[in-house]
Amino acid sequence: MMPLALRIAVTHILARKRQTLVSLSGIVLGTAFFIAVSALMRGSEQDFIRRLIDNSAHITVSDDFRSAGLQPAAERWPEAVVAIRGVKPQREVRGIRNYREKLRYVESLPDLRVAPVLTGSVVLTFAGRVQGMTLSGVIPATIADVTTIEEKIVAGSLDALAANPNGIVVGQGLIGKFRLAMGRNLAVATSEGAVRTLKIVGIFRTGNAAYDETQGYVLLKRAQTLLDRPNRVNRFIIQLDDPYRAREVARQIEQRIGYKSVSWIEASEDIMSLLLVRNIIMYTVVIAILLVAAFGIYNTISTIVMEKTRDIAILKSMGFHARDIRNIFVAEGVIVGLCGSLGGALAGLGLMHVLGRISIRVPDMPGDLTHLPLDRSLDQFMLAFAFAMIATIVASFLPARKGARVHPVTILRGAT
């Protein structure tokens, strides 16, 4: 049998169907919007981060150092005041020194894939037109493991670079701009004055116009020759099985090999903080919706308490404790909150279903339909449920406490 407080609470609620329905609607709508907005925001955030993670290296080891190294004299006499004038720095080929050994170390680490890359700027000439380009020298087998470039190939292949050492893979933007085609030759010139004719063996399309116009891939050996950096690479691109370990692994690599290792998290700190701000705004808005709904419950329970002061007085005169009275009205809030949260969860699911069916056509990308990214994880349902329940319990507790404090004699004296 139902506990007595619950039984009284249910009777009170059923006696005020319209008022209860209004309060219930507030909680249902609040919870539903909480879930739908949260699903949308978190979905878009996850989609954004996934794109960020997929399209950029989880860790990039570059041929830079976080802080400039000490001069030999300062290293030799660390306590001394050293002043050397007219120092002529040693000229050295840029890049990661002894990269094969360092690459072996990185490859020995678990749950990651690494590709060495030599990147440099070149100038492209074709039919009298000139275009700057970032040329990446890669090993096709390893670069396919750490980037999505292979998936973006729309003609030819990356592997064709291995078969043709003078091959180049360029973006569709460049193909369109220079009216090029597969198999055509391009003249590539470096700042050192070297010029080489390369044959287009592959075309990619990432959807990023700037990238598609200004990036090109050649064989690593070809890039080393062209850029005059024999046996050097200037980047390791590392992909992890768990991208969220990037910061920790980057720190480990940097400590070991000395070169600057930047995780995607560090590189995107500004974006991540932007997402955080966006989340704070989003949760503030949806919590405000729930708070407004909670005021509806507060209002309902307050009204019931006010209407029921005589009942409270008689119950107390019979021998009900103050906590029994409080439990009755809190139970009323909990019932409304529980029904509202469950109804809100269902309505939220419905809203998510509707939002999930909305498709967006991306301009200039015929055939590509994008759906709103939604996060359907259970934890946001739990979060919405918890917030709704906390709000309703607090909203009902305040008037319930007031009701519990009713002094029966005060009411009985004035009653007629």
Add this chain to the structure above:
Amino acid sequence: MSAVLVAENLRRTLPGVVPVTLIDDASLVIDRGEFVAIMGPSGSGKSSLLYLLGLLDVPTSGRIELDGEDTTAFDENRLADVRLRKLGFVFQFHFLLAEFTVLDNMLLPMLRLGRLDPQAAAERAHGLLALLGMDGHSHKRPGQLSGGQRQRVAIARALANDPLVILADEPTGNLDSHSAANVQKILRTLVDEHGKTVITVTHDAAFAGRADRLIGIVDGRIDPHWVPPTLAPVGIQATPKSQ
């Protein structure tokens, strides 16, 4: 007969800029199975005394002993427990819970006490309603009953937990003469046939005439010499029993 309720030097003062004394130095003893009427002019403190004796209000000073238990140091919850087990209340207004049926109203104090399981409590409720001539009305809501019927249900509810003492605050004040006579008869029967102790506040001299004893109260003080004019011919004296 043994005393069921003993009050000694009760004083109840409402605090304020000008404190108001509701009850001043009231002492009385009420025996088991006694029917006591409290009378006095309006505002004399009759209801205040009843609320103190019913442990609904707490005296500013003095002590109350119920069934041999000194309640002076009891907190709010213990006083509520004593009310639940040993006292039953009937008020001028019936105070039945409007959304509940007659049966549910009866069950509330019984289920709160938890002495009986729900089925046994329902059986007892039906028995009490029958005793008061209200069988057949258990499924009705208070709004479907007449004033006299509601008051009879209120009396049945007051009897729900088989209390030692029934305290009634002008229980016939809102009733027509027929219903009032009926309620008076019921209260008298409870004393005579069921051994209950009844303490009632009333303005009705005829009702007070049915009581075993009359306690007169004037300006918050028990007045042993106060006799309402209409009762003088029948010779009932307004005297509290000394301990």
